[in-house]
Amino acid sequence: MVQSAILGFPRMGVNRDLKKATEAYWGGKLSQAELLNEAKRLRLEHWNIQKNAGVSIIPSNDFALYDQVLHHIQDFGAAPERYTKYQLNPVDEYFAMGRGLQREGVDVPSLEMVKWFDSNYHYVKPTLQDNQTFKLNPNPKAVADFLEAKEAGITTRPVLVGPISFLHLGKADRGQSVDPIDLLEKLLPIYEELLAKLKAAGAETVQIDEPVLVFDLPAKTKAAFKPTYEKFASLGSKIPSLVFATYFGDIVHNIEALPKDIYAVHVDLVRNPEQLETVVSALGPKTILSAGVVDGRNIWKTNFQKAIEKVEAAIQKLGQERVIVATSSSLLHTPHTLASEKKLDPEIADWFSFAVEKATEVAIIAKAVTEGPASVRAELEANAKSVQARASSKRTNDPAVKERQSKIAASDYNRQSEFTTRIAQQQKSLGLPLFPTTTIGSFPQTKEIRIQRNKFTKGEITAEEYEKFIEKEIQDVVKIQEELDLDVYVHGEPERNDMVQYFGERLDGYAFTTHAWVQSYGSRCVRPPIVVGDISRPAPMTVKESKYAVSISKKPMKGMLTGPITCLRWSFPRDDVHQSVQAEQLALALRDEVVDLESAGVFVIQVDEPALREGLPLRAGKEREAYLDWAVKSFRLSVSGVKDSTQIHSHFCYSEFQDFFHAIAALDADVLSIENSKSDAKLLKVFVDEAYPRHIGPGVYDIHSPRVPSEQEIKDRIEEMLQFLKPEQLWIDPDCGLKTRQWAETKAALTNMVNAAKFYRQKYAK
Numbered sequence: 001m002v003q004s005a006i007l008g009f010p011r012m013g014v015n016r017d018l019k020k021a022t023e024a025y026w027g028g029k030l031s032q033a034e035l036l037n038e039a040k041r042l043r044l045e046h047w048n049i050q051k052n053a054g055v056s057i058i059p060s061n062d063f064a065l066y067d068q069v070l071h072h073i074q075d076f077g078a079a080p081e082r083y084t085k086y087q088l089n090p091v092d093e094y095f096a097m098g099r100g101l102q103r104e105g106v107d108v109p110s111l112e113m114v115k116w117f118d119s120n121y122h123y124v125k126p127t128l129q130d131n132q133t134f135k136l137n138p139n140p141k142a143v144a145d146f147l148e149a150k151e152a153g154i155t156t157r158p159v160l161v162g163p164i165s166f167l168h169l170g171k172a173d174r175g176q177s178v179d180p181i182d183l184l185e186k187l188l189p190i191y192e193e194l195l196a197k198l199k200a201a202g203a204e205t206v207q208i209d210e211p212v213l214v215f216d217l218p219a220k221t222k223a224a225f226k227p228t229y230e231k232f233a234s235l236g237s238k239i240p241s242l243v244f245a246t247y248f249g250d251i252v253h254n255i256e257a258l259p260k261d262i263y264a265v266h267v268d269l270v271r272n273p274e275q276l277e278t279v280v281s282a283l284g285p286k287t288i289l290s291a292g293v294v295d296g297r298n299i300w301k302t303n304f305q306k307a308i309e310k311v312e313a314a315i316q317k318l319g320q321e322r323v324i325v326a327t328s329s330s331l332l333h334t335p336h337t338l339a340s341e342k343k344l345d346p347e348i349a350d351w352f353s354f355a356v357e358k359a360t361e362v363a364i365i366a367k368a369v370t371e372g373p374a375s376v377r378a379e380l381e382a383n384a385k386s387v388q389a390r391a392s393s394k395r396t397n398d399p400a401v402k403e404r405q406s407k408i409a410a411s412d413y414n415r416q417s418e419f420t421t422r423i424a425q426q427q428k429s430l431g432l433p434l435f436p437t438t439t440i441g442s443f444p445q446t447k448e449i450r451i452q453r454n455k456f457t458k459g460e461i462t463a464e465e466y467e468k469f470i471e472k473e474i475q476d477v478v479k480i481q482e483e484l485d486l487d488v489y490v491h492g493e494p495e496r497n498d499m500v501q502y503f504g505e506r507l508d509g510y511a512f513t514t515h516a517w518v519q520s521y522g523s524r525c526v527r528p529p530i531v532v533g534d535i536s537r538p539a540p541m542t543v544k545e546s547k548y549a550v551s552i553s554k555k556p557m558k559g560m561l562t563g564p565i566t567c568l569r570w571s572f573p574r575d576d577v578h579q580s581v582q583a584e585q586l587a588l589a590l591r592d593e594v595v596d597l598e599s600a601g602v603f604v605i606q607v608d609e610p611a612l613r614e615g616l617p618l619r620a621g622k623e624r625e626a627y628l629d630w631a632v633k634s635f636r637l638s639v640s641g642v643k644d645s646t647q648i649h650s651h652f653c654y655s656e657f658q659d660f661f662h663a664i665a666a667l668d669a670d671v672l673s674i675e676n677s678k679s680d681a682k683l684l685k686v687f688v689d690e691a692y693p694r695h696i697g698p699g700v701y702d703i704h705s706p707r708v709p710s711e712q713e714i715k716d717r718i719e720e721m722l723q724f725l726k727p728e729q730l731w732i733d734p735d736c737g738l739k740t741r742q743w744a745e746t747k748a749a750l751t752n753m754v755n756a757a758k759f760y761r762q763k764y765a766k
C-alpha cells in the first residue's frame with residue numbers, strides 16, 4: 001500500500017479563526033485559556049479534515065500560534081535574555097519575541113522576522129549568543145500536540161525543523177559574532193532528548209525538515225549533515241524513524257549530504273521533478289522516498305496523470321513499499337478550502353484546489369498507484385476533463401496583450417536621462433530639505449475603514465458614499481502629515497484592501513477570491529489574487545485617489561503602486577506560461593498607470609517591489625541571472641515612461657543586498673526605501689563599496705511592532721547610517737507601510753522620527 005502524506009496544513013482555520021482569536025487575546029478581549037482552547041479546536045478540526053480525506057500520514061506540530069520556528073526557539077531554551085528576564089508566562093514571552101512588548105515596565109522589540117525561503121510567509125529568526133546554551137522545555141509543544149492528537153484517536157507524524165536548518169536560518173544576535181552552525185554540538189542533545197520523548201509518547205515517525213539542503217551551503221554546514229544524521233541513526237529504536245524532508249528546490253548539488261541510514265527522504269517533485277533519478281540512486285538500501293507531487297505553493301488542481309507518472313517512475317525503481325505520495329511542501333502557503341468560494345465563476349473554480357482539496361488529491365493519487373487507476377476512475381476522468389478545459393479555455397488568451405508585448409522597444413526600458421540630470425531637475429521642482437522625511441504609503445487600516453469597505457463590497461453603501469468616505473480618510477491623513485511636518489506625503493492607501501489584491505481586482509486576466517486567505521506572518525493574512533489569463537489594464541486603477549490627494553496637499557504627494565514582480569509573486573501565478581511573460585504583461589499595465597499618474601499631476605511615484613528579492617532563485621547561477629534580467633527589465637518597463645523631473649521611488653522590505661546589489665542598482669530608481677531597522681547598518685556598506693549615487697531611505701524603525709521607538713533610538717540609527725551614506729543621499733522613513741499599526745503609536749513614532757530628522761538637518765545645515 002502506497003501511503004499518502006501531508007507535510008503541514010494551514011492553521012488559520014476556515015474563517016481565519018486563529019487570527020481572530022490571537023488578535024482578541026492581544027486586545028484583552030479573550031483570556032489565554034480561551035485562546036489556547038481555540039487553538040486546540042483548530043488543530044483537531046484540521047487533523048480530522050485530513051483523516052476524512054483519506055490521508056494516511058497526518059502532521060502534528062505544524063500548528064503555531066504565531067510561527068513554527070518561534071516555538072522551536074522557545075522550546076529549546078533559546079529565547080534571548082532580554083525576553084526571559086521579565087519572567088512572563090510562556091505564551092506572553094512567545095508573543096513578545098514575535099511582535100515585541102511595551103507595557104507595564106516591559107519594553108522589548110521583537111526578534112527579526114524574515115521570508116521563509118522564496119515564499120510570502122515570514123518566520124522568526126533564531127537569534128543566538130556567543131555563549132548560547134540550550135535546554136529543552138520539560139513539556140515541549142511537539143510532544144504535547146502529538147499526545148493531543150493521540151487522545152483524539154489520530155496518530156500523527158510530528159514535524160520538527162531540523163537542527164541544521166534551525167541554525168542555518170538563525171543569526172548571531174546584535175553585537176555577537178557566533179557562527180550559528182558552530183552551536184550544533186550543543187543543540188544536538190536537545191534534539192536527541194526531544195526525539196526520545198516523542199518516541200516515549202508513541203510517535204513512530206517524525207518529519208524532520210531540513211529544507212536548507214536546497215541552498216548553496218557553506219562547506220562547514222554541508223559537512224554537518226553526515227555526522228548529525230549518523231548520530232541520530234545510532235540511537236536506533238530509542239527515537240522515532242526519521243523522514244528527512246526538503247522542499248522548494250532540488251538537492252542534487254548537495255546529494256553527498258543526504259543521510260543514507262534514514263527511514264525516509266522527502267523531495268519536492270513539483271519544483272524539481274528532474275531530481276528524482278539522482279535522489280533515488282543516493283537513497284540508502286531501505287530508505288523510503290516521499291514524493292512531493294501535489295503543489296504546496298500554488299492553487300492549481302493537480303494534473304493526476306502527470307503526478308501518477310512521477311510516482312510510478314519512483315515505484316518502478318523502489319517498489320510500492322518504498323514510496324509515499326505527498327504534498328511538495330507544507331500546505332501552509334495555500335488557502336484553506338475552495339468550498340468557501342461562492343462567488344468564483346464555476347468555469348474557473350473548477351481549475352483550483354486549495355488545502356482541503358489537496359488532501360483529497362494525495363489520497364486519490366496514492367490509491368491510484370496502489371490499487372490501479374480503475375479504483376479511482378471517476379476521479380481521474382473528472383480531473384482529466386478539468387485539466388483539458390483549462391488548457392483550451394479562451395479566457396487564458398488575449399491576442400491584444402500578446403501584440404503589445406511583441407512591440408516593446410529597447411528604449412522603453414530607459415528613462416530619458418541619467419540620474420544626475422534627473423535629480424537636478426527633481427530637486428528644483430520638489431524643493432525638498434536635507435534628510436527628507438516620508439512614509440512608505442499606507443497609514444493605519446482602521447476597523448472603521450475595513451467596515452466601510454465591507455459594507456461597500458456587500459452593497460450596503462453606494463459607490464458614492466464609499467468614495468466620500470475614502471476622500472475624508474485622505475483629508476485626515478493629509479492633515480496629520482501636515483501636523484507631523486513630514487516632507488513628502490502619501491494618501492495613506494485607505495481604499496486598498498491589500499497592495500497586490502487591490503491591483504489584481506482591477507486588472508483583466510485575474511480571478512480573485514472571497515475567503516482564500518494565506519498566512520503571511522503572525523496573525524496577518526493575505527488573499528493572493530490568481531493570474532488565470534493574459535493581463536491588461538481596462539482602466540486607471542489609482543489615479544482618482546492620488547489626484548484628489550494632490551489637490552488637497554501643500555507638499556509633494558507620492559503616487560503609490562505595486563511593481564510587476566511583487567504583483568506577480570504575491571499572486572498565485574499561472575503555471576502554464578513563464579513568469580517572465582506574466583511580469584511583462586503586468587509591467588505594461590503599470591506603465592500606463594505611471595504615465596496617467598504623471599499626467600494627473602503626481603510627480604513623485606513610488607513603485608513598490610518588496611518581493612523582488614524573494615523571487616531570486618534560491619541558488620546562485622544561470623537561473624538567478626535569468627530571473628534578475630527579466631525582473632529588472634519589468635520594473636524598468638513599468639516606470640520609464642515619465643519625464644526626468646518626475647521622481648521614481650521604490651521600496652523593499654528587506655536589507656539583504658550583498659548578493660543582489662547589481663539588480664537594485666540596475667532598477668535605476670531615483671530613491672529607494674529599504675527595511676533596515678532590525679539589521680546591522682553595516683549591511684549598508686555595500687552602497688558605499690559600489691559607489692551607489694542615488695538616494696536611499698533605510699528604515700529607521702520597525703513597523704511590525706506596536707512599540708514606539710524613542711527619538712534617541714532613531715537618532716542612533718541615523719548616526720549609524722551616516723557612517724555609510726552621504727547626508728545628501730539619506731531619506732528618513734520607517735521600515736515599511738503603517739497599515740497594521742494603530743494611530744496613537746503611529747503618530748508618536750513619526751513625531752520622534754521627524755524630530756530626529758530635524759536634529760540632523762540642523763546639524764548638517766551649511
Ligand SMILES: CN1c2c(nc(N)[nH]c2=O)NC[C@@H]1CNc1ccc(C(=O)N[C@@H](CCC(=O)N[C@@H](CCC(=O)N[C@@H](CCC(=O)O)C(=O)O)C(=O)O)C(=O)O)cc1
Nearest residue numbers: 120450451453454497498499500520523524525526570740
Ligand atoms: C507588505 N507585506 C505584504 C505581503 N503580501 C501582500 N500581499 N501584501 C502585503 O502588504 N507580504 C509581505 C508583507 C506582509 N505584511 C502584511 C501586512 C499586513 C497584512 C494585513 O494587514 N492583512 C490583513 C488583511 C488585509 C485585507 O485584505 N483586508 C481586507 C479584508 C479585511 C477583513 O478582514 N474584513 C472583514 C470584515 C471587516 C471587519 O469587520 O473588520 C472580513 O472579511 O471578515 C480589507 O481591508 O478590505 C489582515 O487582517 O491579516 C498582511 C501582510
Ligand SMILES: N[C@@H](CCS)C(=O)O
Nearest residue numbers: 440441442608610737
Ligand atoms: N506601499 C505599501 C508598501 C508595503 S511593502 C505600504 O505602505 O503598505
Ligand SMILES: [Zn+2]
Nearest residue numbers: 610653736737
Ligand atoms: Zn514594505
